[in-house]
Structure formats: C-alpha cells, structure tokens
Amino acid sequence: MKIQDAVIxxxxxxxxxxxRSISELCVADHGNDPAILAAWLRNKTPEIVASWIAQVDSSLLVAIEHGAILVVGSxxxxxxIILNYVSPDARFRxxxxxxxxxLEARAIERGNTRSTLSSTETARRFYHANGYAEDGVKTRNYGTNTGYRMAKSLTAQIVDHVS
Structure with missing residues (x-):
C-alpha cells in the first residue's frame, strides 16, 4: 500500500x-435515515472531490493498493483532519x-503542534485509541448528533520525526 497526494x-x-464508507460503515451515525444520508452524501461527488484535491490550503491523500483506493484522507x-474514510473492503487492515x-505527518510538516478533528460515533473509539481526546462540545453534523470534537498534541511526534 502506498499513501500519496491525490491527483484529479x-x-x-x-x-x-x-x-461507500459513509453509507455502509457509518450506520451508527446516520441510522439509515434517508434524509441524514442524503445530506451527508450531497457534497460527495467526483466534481467536488476534484475541487478538494485542487485546494491549496489542504492536502487530500489516498492510500492505493493494486491500483485501488483504500482510504481517503484530508x-x-x-x-x-477533515476526512479519513476507509473502503468497506479494507476495513480492519x-x-x-x-x-x-x-495526515498527522503532513500537519507536522505544515508547522502544527496540534491536530483537531470532528469524529463520527463510528470512528470515535479509533481516534481515542490513537491518542485523541474530546475537545469541545459535540456538534450536529448532517443531522446527526455525533460530531465529537477531538484533539491531539503532535509535539511528541515532532520530536520523533526530527530525531
């Protein structure tokens, strides 16, 4: 598997x-509610994703294996961190x-000592296991009540990255 900057x-x-990740893996968040799912997927079109790839103030990365994209992160x-979605075919690998x-390495390269994100219910345990802690009031994303604001210090990683 290779992680690289996405291209158009x-x-x-x-x-x-x-x-697919949102529809199939985030059921704990959208509860198969068609209105919530439609709102969440509304901006997930090839044209909009292409515009995210072209943005100059963020990095959209993809993990590729055997020509297939397994994970999309930004x-x-x-x-x-505004995206970290895995293909259902690659979950738990x-x-x-x-x-x-x-993504954290890219944040460090950009001079950050702290990373923030808004986690779904589905990914919350994953982020806790990777050093993130709740950091703020829960938000309402796409009609869900599962936007957990989280943060992590990247200071220790900067020391490791520089060593």
Missing amino acids: NDAPAACEVLR VTDAGE GVSRAMLAA
Missing part, C-alpha cells in the same frame, strides 16, 4: 470510497491508522 484523476474512485494546513499517521 483519483476523484471518481475517491468519491466512491467516501460514499488535512488542512492548520492541522484539522490498518490502512486507516496508516492514513492517520500520514
């Missing part, structure tokens, strides 16, 4: 990973953890 040609496959230059490490 990755947009359709990356979009498909996002849509981090802003301010250190906020460590690819999300590898993507998280790559």
Whole structure:
C-alpha cells in the first residue's frame, strides 16, 4: 500500500470510497435515515472531490493498493483532519491508522503542534485509541448528533520525526 497526494484523476474512485464508507460503515451515525444520508452524501461527488484535491490550503491523500483506493484522507494546513474514510473492503487492515499517521505527518510538516478533528460515533473509539481526546462540545453534523470534537498534541511526534 502506498499513501500519496491525490491527483484529479483519483476523484471518481475517491468519491466512491467516501460514499461507500459513509453509507455502509457509518450506520451508527446516520441510522439509515434517508434524509441524514442524503445530506451527508450531497457534497460527495467526483466534481467536488476534484475541487478538494485542487485546494491549496489542504492536502487530500489516498492510500492505493493494486491500483485501488483504500482510504481517503484530508488535512488542512492548520492541522484539522477533515476526512479519513476507509473502503468497506479494507476495513480492519490498518490502512486507516496508516492514513492517520500520514495526515498527522503532513500537519507536522505544515508547522502544527496540534491536530483537531470532528469524529463520527463510528470512528470515535479509533481516534481515542490513537491518542485523541474530546475537545469541545459535540456538534450536529448532517443531522446527526455525533460530531465529537477531538484533539491531539503532535509535539511528541515532532520530536520523533526530527530525531
């Protein structure tokens, strides 16, 4: 598996990973409610994903294995992780953890000592297990009540990264 910056040609496959991950893996968040699911998926189109790839103030990364995108992740230059979605076909293989490490490394490269994110209920335990802690009031995302604001210090990783 290789993690790299996404290119415009990755947009359709990356979009498909996002849509499948949300639809199939985030049931604890959307509860199969068609209105919530529609709101969450509304901006997950190949055209919009292509626009995210082209943004200059964030990085959209993909993990690729045998030509297939397994994970899509994005981090802003301010250190906020805004995407980390795994294909249902690659769940529990460590690819999300590898993507998280790559996103944190990119945040460090951009001068950040702290990473923030808004976690789904589905991913909350994953982020806790990777050093994130609740950091703020729960938010309402796409009609769900499961936007857990979380943060992690990247200071220790900066020391390890520099060593």
